[in-house]
Amino acid sequence: MSSIYETLSKIDMGQKVKDVQGQKYIPWTSQWGELLKIYPNATFTIHEDDIGNPFFVSPMGVTVKVSVTIEDITRTLTYPVLNNYNKSLKVEAWSYTTKRGEVQVLPCTTFDINSAHMRCLTKCIALFGLGLHVYQDELHPEEDLVDSKQLQEIVNKIKEKNMSLTEVCTAWQIPKIASLYASNFENMMQWLETQ
Numbered sequence: 201m202s203s204i205y206e207t208l209s210k211i212d213m214g215q216k217v218k219d220v221q222g223q224k225y226i227p228w229t230s231q232w233g234e235l236l237k238i239y240p241n242a243t244f245t246i247h248e249d250d251i252g253n254p255f256f257v258s259p260m261g262v263t264v265k266v267s268v269t270i271e272d273i274t275r276t277l278t279y280p281v282l283n284n285y286n287k288s289l290k291v292e293a294w295s296y297t298t299k300r301g302e303v304q305v306l307p308c309t310t311f312d313i314n315s316a317h318m319r320c321l322t323k324c325i326a327l328f329g330l331g332l333h334v335y336q337d338e339l340h341p342e343e344d345l346v347d348s349k350q351l352q353e354i355v356n357k358i359k360e361k362n363m364s365l366t367e368v369c370t371a372w373q374i375p376k377i378a379s380l381y382a383s384n385f386e387n388m389m390q391w392l393e394t395q
Contacts, residue, residue, distance in 0.1 A: 204270055207238060209329030210383040215373045217334055226331045228318040235270075235330055237387060242270045244324070246317055255281065255313050261288030262308050266320040268328065275327040279320035281308045350385045351378055357392045368392070 216230040235242050246254050247265035256263045262281040267274050281289045287296075289308035296303055326332045346354065354377055358368055365377060372388065374380055380388060 204239075204273065205329040207329070207383070208235070209332060210381065211238075211330055212381050212384070213331040213334055216331075224334060225319070226322050226334055228322045231322045231325050231331055235325055235328075239270045242268065244268045244321055247276075254317070255308075257291055261290050262313070262316075264313060264316045264320050266317060266324050268321070268324045270328055273328075275324055277320055277324040277327065279316055279323065281312050281316040283312070345378060346380045346382050346385050350382065354380070354385070354388055354392070357389060361392055361395050363392075363395060 211234060213226055213231065213234065216226050216234075217224050218227060232244075245267045247267065248254050249256050254264065256265065256278075263278050264281060265276065265278045267276040283289055283305060287305050289305065289312055291307055293307050294305050296305070322331065323335070326335055355365075358365060358377075369376060371391075372380070372384075
């Protein structure tokens with residue numbers, strides 16, 4: 201587990217972070233894609249209740265449960281099904297009282313459940329280290345950038361492939377090649393080789 205964590209916790213997911221109404225999150229597609237680049241045999245499981253529903257019902261609300269397995273190590277996380285105001289959703293509508301009056305919370309839908317699965321998946325992957333820094337309110341992990349030798353190798357490969365620095369930076373969503381983290385050097389070189 202320590203080698204998986206060491207590998208994944210150094211990957212910068214900061215450029216993948218989305219901000220919606222002050223809520224920062226990593227899209228599940230970005231996180232799953234990054235994970236598969238390093239651990240292509242990783243899998244995830246969406247758990248079902250006793251009668252086959254992909255969710256669990258309690259008086260407190262509806263929850264989902266997801267497990268991620270990387271190299272025979274499994275982490276499992278439960279996550280509540282929430283609306284866009286972060287209120288727990290239930291099978292039936294419910295309400296609560298505020299200073300402005302009663303607020304109605306609609307029952308959960310299959311879309312809400314699917315969204316909760318994907319949020320649970322990203323947080324479960326973070327338990328292995330990938331993107332964990334985002335949930336610690338740090339956009340980027342502390343890590344070394346490529347050194348001058350690695351930088352020169354990348355620039356040489358870009359020239360060999362008749363590509364421009366701007367084109368590569370845009371594809372990798374980095375401001376300049378020198379801002380690439382050292383842990384992404386091999387991935388960059390492999391990517392350039394396929395271009």
